[in-house]
Amino acid sequence: MLDAAKPVARIDEATGRHTTGHEWDGIEELNNPLPRWWLYILYATIVWSIGYWIVYPAWPLVSDYTRGVFGFSQRAAIIEEMQTVRSQRDAQAQGLAKASLEEVRNNPDMLKLALAIGKAAFGDNCASCHGAGATGQIGYPNLQDDDWLWGGTLADIERTIRYGVRSSHSETRLSEMPAFGGRDGLLKRTEIETVANYVLSLSGKAFDPKLDLADGAKIYAQSCASCHGEKAKGNREVGAPDLTDAIWLYGSKPEQVIATIVGGRKSVMPAWEERLDATTIRSLALYIHSLGGGK
């Protein structure tokens, strides 16, 4: 083939077929024609493609593209589809906005919609602090459990979400744990250690037997009982946590409890009213309530 001579075709003896005349290292190519209907299908697809160019957007131009006689646009189609979904949802969600939280909870259809909206909104807005499973972390409450600083009824939860905790909103939930150590200097270091030991004993946690629990109880009665209650059961009016239960928002190791008493805690939950619509906030409340710990 080097001299580009015209290929010489012949009839192959073994098969009785024509060869194409192409030959490589002694291997010749047989001419096995395709069936003609195959060819016609190829022609049909070419004709089809021309129709497609005319009907749909097809050819890229310098700064634009051919629009096609239908003016079809994938972007417009998806926007239209999303609007349809949104308007369908709006009709259902209107009932959600009007009914009371209890009514929604007792209506399986409305509840299903609310939980779906709530779950999606939770993933978008809440999961970054409270975790995808709503189990929280140190300083961010676990929303799956039954311990609620500000109450775990549907109304309590909704209010907490709406106005936040220590947020900029005027209706915000607000509690101040003083910094008994450094800044406010209300207690001495040994007193803080003693009272920390005492409250740890209340919830059945490991404590240091060398420190006097009776002393701790005295210090507690003077400095802590006004907010956390005489029996240390906490007070949801002011968001003071129960110190006798098994749940410790900032950790239950002695050094963690001491750090809390020394410096106080000031973590913030935003007021979601400024960012989410009422239906979404209600749906969130219902979703969080449904996680298993709601009261």
Next chain:
Amino acid sequence: MSSSQATPTSGLDAPLYEARKKVQPAAVQGRLRSIKWIVLVVTLGVYYLLPFVRWDRGPHEPSQAVLVELAKSRFYFFFIELWPQDIYVFAGLLILAAFTLFLMNAVAGRVWCGYLCPQTVWTDLFLAVERLIEGDRRDRIKLDAAPWSAEKVVRRATKHVLWLAIAWWTGGAWVLYFADAPTLILDLATFQAPLAAYASIGVLTFTTYALAGWMREQVCTFMCPWPRIQGALTDKHSLAVTYRYDRGEPRGSAKKNSALRAAGELAGDCVDCNQCVVVCPTGVDIREGLQLGCIQCGLCIDACDNVMSKLRRPTALIGYDTDENCQRRSEGLAPQYRIVRARTILYGLLVLGVGLGILAALSMRSFTGLSALHDRNPLHVQLSDGSIRNGYTLRILNKRSYARRFRISVEGLSGARLEIVGVTDGDAIPVESDDTKELRALLFSPRGARPEKSQPILFRIVDVASGESASAHDFFRAP
């Protein structure tokens, strides 16, 4: 090979695309042809009439013996009702079909292709219609060559209308398997049926008409993968439609060969009458040996037997035999038929095993089911009183055709408390007939119980009325 050994011209002039060499098979009568008619009537009869067989399933279920109900994801087959959970039965049936095909191949080659394949059956039917309208091979060839006349137009049009009618009814029968047949027919006739039904009928009408009317043997030789696969499943002991060349060769005219025979010289039985070729629906010459185009329908056997009978020669010059035996006979050895051999025994046992497996699975299938899914995030929750909570999604299956009530309990966790959301403690849970119910379950381990990090537990449901029960394994996770 005779036709392709034309005068050698330059291959460059050979066509790039080949026009179809139209096959016009002639009618033939005989044993195998009769078998093919019977198979055709039985298989098409089953296909077209099965949707009309009734089977009473009570007031809530459709009373159709064979029904694929897509909306509820149910498949009804006489006394069997399959749920998506029973998908393994379908898998088993597919495996069974594959092994049966293997066995058929190992015993008698492409029996599937020649007798049972839908392409063969419908093509046969379409050819019969064509023969009825346009006459046999000779008439049809003549009609093809004839110029267009009123008679030709009428014959052609009649044929295509009949073909389309059959194709349309084929598509129509298909959709009847997906809804209550009499209702659907009424809906179709009054244009009330879903668009999907009309679309399915349209597509199947077109494919049946195109494949059985126009494509015919081209489907087998160009489009179908089976010939390639089936070749690999056949060995030298498998029966195949075989030209017994040991007896047929050297071929010659009847007169010449009988003269040779009278003179005590070597002469074969094949009189080169070409009948085996003209009756072949794929247009192959079986005397060239086993080949891809041969679907082994055996019509050449009937044609050859008819000729041999007329010539008063023994029949079965073409017959179900093996190449091996032709070889043995020409060496003077007795032919050997080995139907029972390692391969067929193995395939037979596999068919039997899978079949029994399906039967066992069907007969031991439960009408009550429970599945449990542990919450992934979080795996466990510590509650304020020190107890630990795990969440589960439970799903109760009631495959009976009546509503039932179940009680749920849990085993394997000491002191456990089970709470089903929305269900008052201890109440039985109602599940509708032929339905599932999803429940959210919360399982508590009391303070101080100190369960293992991962403790196996067992959920159990008991039918209040019958005591029938089902259970599901899961785990209780703790910190």
